Amino acid sequence: MPEEPVFAVMYDFDKTLSPKDMQEYAFIPAIGMTPEEFWAECDRMMRAYDMDQILAYMYVMTNKARGTFLFTRETLRALGKAVELFEGVPGWFRRINAYAGKLGMKAEHYIISSGLKEIIAGTKIAGSFERIYAADYCYDERGVPFWPSMAVNFTSKTQFLFRINKGVLNVTDNDPLNEFMPEDRRRVPFRNMIYIGDGLTDVPCMKLVRSNGGHAIAVYQDSREMVNALLLQGRVDYVLKADYSKGGALEKTVFAVMDQAAAMNRTIGLHVGSVETARAQLEARKKQAWARAAGENGEMTEGSGPDEGNGPCGI
Ligand SMILES: [Mg+2]
Numbered sequence: 001m002p003e004e005p006v007f008a009v010m011y012d013f014d015k016t017l018s019p020k021d022m023q024e025y026a027f028i029p030a031i032g033m034t035p036e037e038f039w040a041e042c043d044r045m046m047r048a049y050d051m052d053q054i055l056a057y058m059y060v061m062t063n064k065a066r067g068t069f070l071f072t073r074e075t076l077r078a079l080g081k082a083v084e085l086f087e088g089v090p091g092w093f094r095r096i097n098a099y100a101g102k103l104g105m106k107a108e109h110y111i112i113s114s115g116l117k118e119i120i121a122g123t124k125i126a127g128s129f130e131r132i133y134a135a136d137y138c139y140d141e142r143g144v145p146f147w148p149s150m151a152v153n154f155t156s157k158t159q160f161l162f163r164i165n166k167g168v169l170n171v172t173d174n175d176p177l178n179e180f181m182p183e184d185r186r187r188v189p190f191r192n193m194i195y196i197g198d199g200l201t202d203v204p205c206m207k208l209v210r211s212n213g214g215h216a217i218a219v220y221q222d223s224r225e226m227v228n229a230l231l232l233q234g235r236v237d238y239v240l241k242a243d244y245s246k247g248g249a250l251e252k253t254v255f256a257v258m259d260q261a262a263a264m265n266r267t268i269g270l271h272v273g274s275v276e277t278a279r280a281q282l283e284a285r286k287k288q289a290w291a292r293a294a295g296e297n298g299e300m301t302e303g304s305g306p307d308e309g310n311g312p313c314g315i
Contacts, residue, residue: 005265006188007105007258008164009096010205012197013113013120013134016219016242018083022115026082027061030069038064054114054135054151061116062137062145072143073118080122088244088251093128095246099255103262105192112160114152114201131169133160154201158208161195164188184272190214192261194254198242199226206235215257219250 014021024035031038038060046056065071093109100107108130111120117134120126135152137145150171152160159177163169167187168177183189190212195205198219206216216235218227219242227239240250 005105005192005262006108007100007103007192007261008108008110008188008194009254010110010112010161010164010193010195010209012199012202012205013111013115015198015221016196016202017089017125017244018085018123019221019242020084022079022083022119023057023061025084026079027069027119031064032068033064052151052153054153055148058116058135058137058148058151071145073137073139073145074143076116076118077122080119080126081124083119083123085123085125086242086244088246088248090125091246092244092251093125095251096254096258099258103258105258105262105265107258108164108188110160110164112152112157112195112205114154114157117150131160133157133163133171155204157202157205161190161193161205161208164193165190191264194257203230203235206230210235210237217250217253 011017021035021039023038028035028038033041039057041064042053042057042060045051045060046053049056051059062071069075093107096109097107109128111129111132111134113120113132113134115134117132117136120132120134126132133152134150135148136150138147138149140146163171163177165186165188166177166181190209191214193209193214195202195209195214195216196219197206197216202216202218206218210216215237217238217240218230218236219240220227221242224239224241227236230236231239238253240253242250244250
């Protein structure tokens with residue numbers, strides 16, 4: 001367990017930290033398609049073969065790249081350089097970390113995205129994240145993809161919340177993830193979590209975090225109409241413009257949630273302390289009762305006291 005409580009901020013990527021889908025910045029122009037054509041082709045593949053939506057776009061990317069774009073881990077990572085970020089994003093993580101430090105917590109940032117891991121890994125903020133959970137390929141020794149290794153769709157996104165919650169961060173560690181773990185032994189309790197996303201694909205994560213005592217924020221660019229519905233349907237706690245600037249409404253809201261989490265951590269700590277004192281007193285009383293009973297029955301031995309159900313009356 002970490003020394004200080006961990007406060008985890010989890011982000012969707014496309015339209016949450018960046019204004020467009022990541023493929024639209026450099027990849028789609030490179031293969032000579034428009035975004036509309038590209039996404040229509042992904043949709044067609046998905047319907048034609050009853051494919052998972054993420055596997056469909058991953059296939060279309062490799063297929064359409066043939067003869068137009070050298071498709072390797074390296075070139076995908078290079079695409080990340082063209083990805084634009086919302087106002088204030090580059091300095092955001094440092095500000096959140098500093099505020100958590102003031103509250104006696106450690107902030108950790110995680111990406112949970114249906115986009116491509118290697119493109120996100122190529123952005124200038126990649127180093128700010130504890131983990132980037134996103135779609136990815138298996139690459140051969142030349143860095144050429146030969147099979148999908150991970151497809152993260154809207155419901156599979158939720159497994160990563162449990163990974164963060166239990167501290168089982170490696171995607172191949174499945175048994176420890178599914179083993180029972182009491183709430184008080186989990187590395188990041190849900191109350192110390194905030195999920196930031198922009199749309200319907202984030203709803204399962206938002207709901208899961210909220211229903212376990214954490215918070216969810218829906219961000220928007222121009223119109224808040226769609227995300228208003230998420231708020232009014234009880235799927236998120238706050239609707240805010242995707243502006244991560246210093247002193248902005250989003251920062252103030254996240255700071256307020258962190259204040260609440262820090263206060264909760266303190267009150268829960270006091271409660272646990274109180275329970276431990278009560279248990280210690282109860283234990284001391286049991287020992288006294290056992291000592292008294294032992295005095296009355298010289299033959300008694302440790303472990304056979306009255307509270308173990310094997311006392312003088314049980315003999
Ligand atoms: Mg999104």
